Amino acid sequence: MDPEIRGELRTLPKSLAELVAKHLVAAGDLLDQDPERAYQHALYARRRASRVGAVREAAGVAAYTVGRWQEALSELRAARRITGQDTYLPMIADCERGVGRPERALEIAHGPGTDRLDMADQIELRIVASGARRDMGDLQGALVELQCPQLKERRARPWVARLFYAYADVLLELGRKEEAREYFSRASAVDREGVTDADERLAVLEGLEIVDVGDDVVWSDAEEPDFDDFSEGDGGAAAPETGGRSAEEDR
Template sequence: MLPDEATLGQLDPELKRELNSLPKSLADLVGKHVVAAGLLLEEAPERAYKHAFFARRKASRVPGVREASGVAAYTVGKWQEALADLRAARRMSGRDSFLAVMADCERGLGRPERALEVAGDPAAKDLDPAERIELRIVASGARRDMGDPKAALAELRIPELKERRARPWIARLFYAYADVLVELGKMDDAREYFARASSVDREGVTDADERLAEIEGVELVDVDVEDGIMWSDAEDPASEEDEAPVGAEPERPSEDEGRERN
């Protein structure tokens, strides 16, 4: 059943043009299912996959439909199916936008070497910044899969590590770099890059705040919109003065103290 909010007005313009090759009634139906898949992808990935799979059965020769189906399959961990759909979509459209997803599917299938082959595709240099950085993050993950964290760190040493603008993909890059530094035992550097990730992560795409708190040995207790993040010491219990046992008698002053008060 299609969600009420799934309308053709939300359809990507390029996909709408591709659907013109179909009879109008079929194009409208397929288009609504693709929109539904996109709307449900994060909150209900299994439902999103069902909508995308339906669209694929009805219009498997439309590149944008195969892309939507591939992404939905990837989201629910159907690596081989996702890879097949995205390869087909790339052949039909010539678009390289999903190289990072394809490489990560290879990782999911236990083939990090093939993931690195995808990451080394010459077309990668022409990707937009977000896609290119995501591909480097996947390549770094593949190196870690192969037990080589030093090479994983090298994959992420790209010019964007000097970036300071708040962008989701920059936050993900800083976070991935920090995570590898933790594996290498370089905690001071890891602290720096988790802090950088936190400072540019306006959309909450990482848990950099929590990872930074873990390194600092403090606990994230509140997030205030105006004042920012508040921390408390995760190790120090409340002092006896602040938290006296219930029913305990107050400490009596010494004779000297009593004389001074009088």
């Protein structure tokens, strides 16, 4: 557990601190694999230690992950109030979108505190603001929200991949297919951690499908080959047997 969180838990009686810590660790471990169970662990910790900022943060993140927007909004606001940290702003703004208040999400995205965020959180807020514009039917405004110097970034960072992906997605909805292809390609190139499905989106635009072959992934023509052309004795090469499965079959 993070030493800073342990420090916050020291404000509790020792036995309670140990119990809450176990539930926080469980919530963190399960968040990706079983979000609902993670939420239940975070909820238990919140019931036992509601004045600890790290606990309210965990409850807010878990609620956000399972789509309980209003609950997440309340918990993340409390965490921000207790800790004084602005790192929760992107999720808070996205929760406002979740409860149907895109205008409020935009106010947060362009409001006080945003200049103190690190670059990853600033980009996340841009993505949320772009989504809010789309909620309001303003596609051009959604594109403008994402236009920033970081669109020229070349380093492989998760936030770079997410920015390129979001930009490509809006371009595609605007009907600018060639530009969308370029930015999906850029997202794919820098997405070392698999935070987007840029490969799949790019494959669709290229008319390809992604096929698993052992530990490798290859792209092939989406149309099935005509194996009738490979009849015995016609001198043609035998059709390859890859044993691979398409991305669709894996889902």
